[in-house]
Amino acid sequence: MSSFADDLHAALAGPDHSISPKYFYDAKGSALFEQICELPEYYPTRTEVALLQRHAAELAQRMGPQAQLIEYGAGALMKVRLLLAHLDRCHSFVPVDISGPHLLEACKALQRDFPALSITPVVADFTRDHELPPAPDGGQRIGFFPGSSIGNFTPEEALSFLRMLREELDGGALLIGADLIKEPGVLHAAYNDAAGITGRFNLNLLHHAQRELGLEFDPRGFDHYAFYEPRHHRIEMHLMPRGVQELQLQGRRYRLSPGESLHTENSHKYSVEGFQAIAREAGFDPQHCWTDDKNWFSLHWLKA
Structure with missing residues (x-):
């Protein structure tokens, strides 16, 4: 069963x-979520994309050369393109997603646009134990968890999940989106x-x-x-x-x-301080946070 x-x-x-x-996320659900991200009412996607576009060069510099970029709940692989375009000699990209057919199609499209990039898709539930390819020798392991998906966890579940990521990223860092409390x-x-x-x-x-x-x-x-x-x-x-x-x-x-x-x-919606407190409890060092002009959304750089 x-x-x-x-x-x-x-x-x-x-x-x-x-x-x-x-x-939600079989192929049909993944396609519906892509439609949601384009809706005028749905602010998280366009707000986060604007933050990634504005700070992509700085983020790539923080990741450094030969980084192994791991995206959890990878979906359509649209946001990660903004980072890959700026990364210096990216070691590899490892997208992890539960919807296998949707992930593999997205990887094919990404490979066409980044032909030199080493892509190793992992079809798995990223909230449970999963196998990743070996970490790079000369670069950091960087986790990427955009889209405010951390809000789908209760605060207790978020703490447990972040602890798992801290161990998995051992010595690297996590770039994560968190939706903020608002009207x-x-x-x-x-x-x-x-x-x-x-x-x-x-x-x-x-x-x-x-x-x-x-x-x-x-x-x-x-x-x-x-x-x-x-x-x-x-x-x-x-x-x-x-x-x-x-x-x-x-x-x-x-x-x-x-x-x-x-x-x-x-x-769940967070304050910047509230989310950083959970990150610290999970063993991360919150080093920087970027927010939009309305303070609707936040991107956090957490050192593992």
Whole structure:
């Protein structure tokens, strides 16, 4: 039984009906997320890209020659191009992503644009143990975790994940994006776009389970629901049942009643100081932070 099946059985059995957002990302989910990144309401991508463009030369200098660049949750490999264009004699690029076909297609496109670059894709859940190619002899191992994906972890999970990365990057550094606390209306619009793409992305978790695991459910039986929870400084995404919904997975039946939900994602928002405190506790030395003019998004350089 796959971990997806295990986790979905556990989520549907309750009591809190919560599952990891990593299961959004089959090929269809990855394509939908690329559409989200282009939406006018979704500020994180364009804000982070602007920061990377503005500071790419400085970041490349910090990475140094012969760096091995490891991107976690690599996706479409668009942001990393801004760094690769400035890196001096990059040793290798190691993108790690759970969606294999999507990652391999993105690597083909990247290789065409950077023909001299050594690319070693790793198809794996980057939050769990995974094998990486050997670290370079003459350069640093640099982690790259853009897109505010660290916000999908609870603060306790983020601490554990950062500790794992500190050990993996041993002596190198981590460039990581973190979304910042801001006016709730901006957040609400970003996760409830007018075109309904985020809703389709949310529902894709069930469609992914239908394609991969044979989940039986009513595709018209759930609504996308996203809101800002101010006490925890996070967006929560849920799938809300329209009336009583019955789902069948591998011979087991589950029921979700009105007022219940399947909790599919958290997206925590940080202050710069709050995020740096977690990084320090994980064993990193926060050496620099870049933010945009509105203080909506932050990029952090953490020395391992």
